[in-house]
Amino acid sequence: MTANMERKLRVGVISTGGIFRGAHMPAFLANPHTEIVAVCDTHKPSACAVADEIGQVRVYTEWEEMLEQEELDIIDICSPNYLHAPLAIAALERGLHVFCEKPDAIHAEEALRMKEAAEKSGKVLMVMRNNRYRSRPKFLKQWIAEGGAGHLYTGRCGWIRRKGIPGKGGWFTTKELSGGGPLIDLGVHMIDLSMWLMGNPKPIAVTGATYSHFSQAKIEGESRHVEGNTYDVEDLATGFIRFDNGATLQVEVSWASHIEEDDVFVEMRGTKGGFSMRNETFKLFTDIGGQSVNSEPQVPIGGWGHQENVNHFVDAVLGLVEPEFTPDQGVDMIRILDAMYQSAREGREIRLD
Template sequence: MEKKLRVAVIGVGGIAQNQHLPAYEKIDNVDVVAVCDINEPRVKMVAEKFNVPKACTDYKEILEMDNLDAIDICTPNYLHSVIACAALEKGLHVLCEKPDAVSVAEAEKMKAAAEKSGKCLMVIRNNRYWPTSGFLKKFIGDGKMGEIYAARCGWQRRRGIPGRGGWFTTKAQSGGGPLIDLGVHMIDLAIWLMGNPTPVAVSGCTYNKFANSDDISDSAESRYGDRNKDGIFDVEDLAMGFIKFDNGACMQIEFSWASNIEKENFFVELRGEKAGSSWCSLDQKLKIFGESYGTTTDFIPNIDNTRGPRIHELNIRHFADVVLNGAEPMFVPQQGVNMIKILEAMYKSAEDGKEVRL
């Protein structure tokens, strides 16, 4: 009989209910054996909806379970490292929602705990699993774009603030606004496509202009998070910046929950010696720009990102494959440390008004 990975999901808010738990229902070699959340009515409802045998409100109870292999952390950001380190110390594998942690120090604690335990620590990097991402990674790996020396990426929303007044907009719990919420996605994808160069310097600006605006949304993504009309909004709603890498490459970045633009869009652009590429959510077309036989050329592969499994499901399947079958992990904890270094330095640069060396 095929061995199954026994997982407990800690935190059963929007991301768990809409992405993680539906994905587990489609994966044959994983069983969700418990769910946990501080909201008792919610965790009981989720356990019943997804046919999970155990529900509780204290993650420490989960860590004491027998016959448990791994946990999946879907809590507010500030708890990621706390729960991950505790689980690793108990000898459990850990899958965690992004961002890895709210500080470099906490991300480094997670990395050290994983190394000491010998268990797998993987943080969600679901945008690596788009069919477009896989095609472009192979295209670059075959040398068809040459050296990738510059990039531009971002996720811009017109109106799409998640959980206004809740943990998303409370810096002590989230670590920041759209930079730490959306930035992880597209910065990671761009860096991964570039071959994972090491960041060495960061500069940027952040703005908070919509904290007191009408609570309008035109983004489906803003459904995440519990709202609190009397709560806190002390994070940015727009961040723009610039990253330098150890190999001489650079990257421009922009992330917003609210900004006066035409419509929501996420994008990654790469500039290579032999060719460049552009991919955005507005038309979901990957476009590759080069030259052949004395003329410039545009190449548009026929890739359909709407077919097949959802990218969270593919990321979770990969985690199970790493743990159960020893597959080579696509994500390693040092990449998480480097990511949080970038984000932390961006906030520091915005505060001090100058470049931050890493």
């Protein structure tokens, strides 16, 4: 496919829930090179509502049938986590490009099979990493590339909610369907952002602890309405990652915990400078002529980066850019999460090298 293509890339969507409606649908509709031609959801009213909104879209309730019937270029996967790997592999094996929501997979072996399927097919497999495309991270990436921080040797990141269990009793809180709680849901965002800013070093060892104290308590806060009562995932996870270049990263995530207020942050220290990106604040720390200098770059917080991530994916499919996300990075990510859960169960550090 080249940039001079005469027709638009045909997108088939699997799952039309919250993230599809809120982020993927507007992004693929706004991209000048794509058209959504088919949508699939086991909950037919959801797929029909989306089809009504988009217009001229065929509706399916079985993804296998959609893949069979439609002539697609791209599959967009917005399903519960346990479906990401099998759907991505099936689509790649059919020679389709795949854009998939995070987390890449719920086990490292699955992420590895996704990577192998992508390599075999030669198609683009990209997993949503929308935070990389936000204005402050992009500014930091440039600042780091220009040597502003020197070697980044340690950092900490977190997404700590006071009350924010997403749909207690639904697929998010059912390990078989989600793979885990806030670690796999929120941790994937913050760990990826940190590793990307660090230049994607290879993880070599991981320690983790998980807690589940709010499965029965009424602390979930804003929550979508769901049927069911399963809650067999953690509500808080904390961990420590060592990388092959000597750098380290502390992680803390929660869906519910007794803290003053929600806290979302990445902070890092390098040999020449450091930074703190925490909620609304954004600061750089350097030293000029022996003087400590703190600055607050006037970079607006901006949007969530979903549109930019979709645009980048489409450009990669068109061969206009090298993909910023490689399936290797997905394998590293899910190996880290697997190891953190294993460490939490076994009470020891897990080596990955």
